[in-house]
Amino acid sequence: MKPSSLRRPPASHSARVREKRVRRSREILHAARVAFRERGYHGTTLDDIAARLGVQKTALYHYFPDKETILYTCHWEALEEVEQILGQALQREASSAARLRYVIKEHVRVMTETLEGSPLTFETTALSPTHAAQVIQRRDRYENGVRALIEQGIAQGEFRRVNSKIAAFAIFGAINWIARWYRPEGSLHAEELGSQFADHLTGGLTCQ
Numbered sequence: 735m736k737p738s739s740l741r742r743p744p745a746s747h748s749a750r751v752r753e754k755r756v757r758r759s760r761e762i763l764h765a766a767r768v769a770f771r772e773r774g775y776h777g778t779t780l781d782d783i784a785a786r787l788g789v790q791k792t793a794l795y796h797y798f799p800d801k802e803t804i805l806y807t808c809h810w811e812a813l814e815e816v817e818q819i820l821g822q823a824l825q826r827e828a829s830s831a832a833r834l835r836y837v838i839k840e841h842v843r844v845m846t847e848t849l850e851g852s853p854l855t856f857e858t859t860a861l862s863p864t865h866a867a868q869v870i871q872r873r874d875r876y877e878n879g880v881r882a883l884i885e886q887g888i889a890q891g892e893f894r895r896v897n898s899k900i901a902a903f904a905i906f907g908a909i910n911w912i913a914r915w916y917r918p919e920g921s922l923h924a925e926e927l928g929s930q931f932a933d934h935l936t937g938g939l940t941c942q
Contacts, residue, residue, distance in 0.1 A: 758797060830884075893940060
């Protein structure tokens with residue numbers, strides 16, 4: 735029988751399969767982030783992640799070849815999201831201060847909701863050299879975008895004349911440290927936390 739004569743599955747069936755795979759992948763990433771937050775990356779095993787889903791470890795291999803790939807995917811998706819946030823800020827807000835405030839607020843949301851408070855930003859050393867290089871390159875691109883926002887604000891007279899690199903590092907350091915103390919089940923909600931961080935971090939740059 736020629737390949738062209740083989741019966742192909744209906745398109746709707748293929749779509750359902752893809753949707754199921756995406757949904758299951760999301761469930762695995764969620765379980766992993768919770769486990770990483772509670773036990774740390776190195777203290778978490780694939781068995782731990784599988785147990786949270788009520789499946790055997792072998793079921794995870796249909797979606798991710800190993801734990802390091804899960805970690806890499808968590809990093810990559812978070813970086814993709816903050817890059818989109820930076821683009822949204824440029825389109826939605828007119829002033830540099832408003833743009834930076836938007837980026838900070840949404841970056842906090844990524845830390846508390848997308849990454850679910852997991853300290854993944856401290857675990858780049860756990861990535862393979864290839865994955866680490868890709869993550870660092872994309873992270874640097876995002877950092878450069880935030881520095882450009884700060885420099886634009888300085889040029890327009892909205893921000894004080896500061897070292898943009900140090901200012902950006904101070905912002906990222908404050909946001910990344912959230913992972914050390916934030917708990918999703920706590921009394922602080924992500925939106926409130928993001929607004930407060932945006933007020934404090936942007937306010938320290940604006941001209942009085």
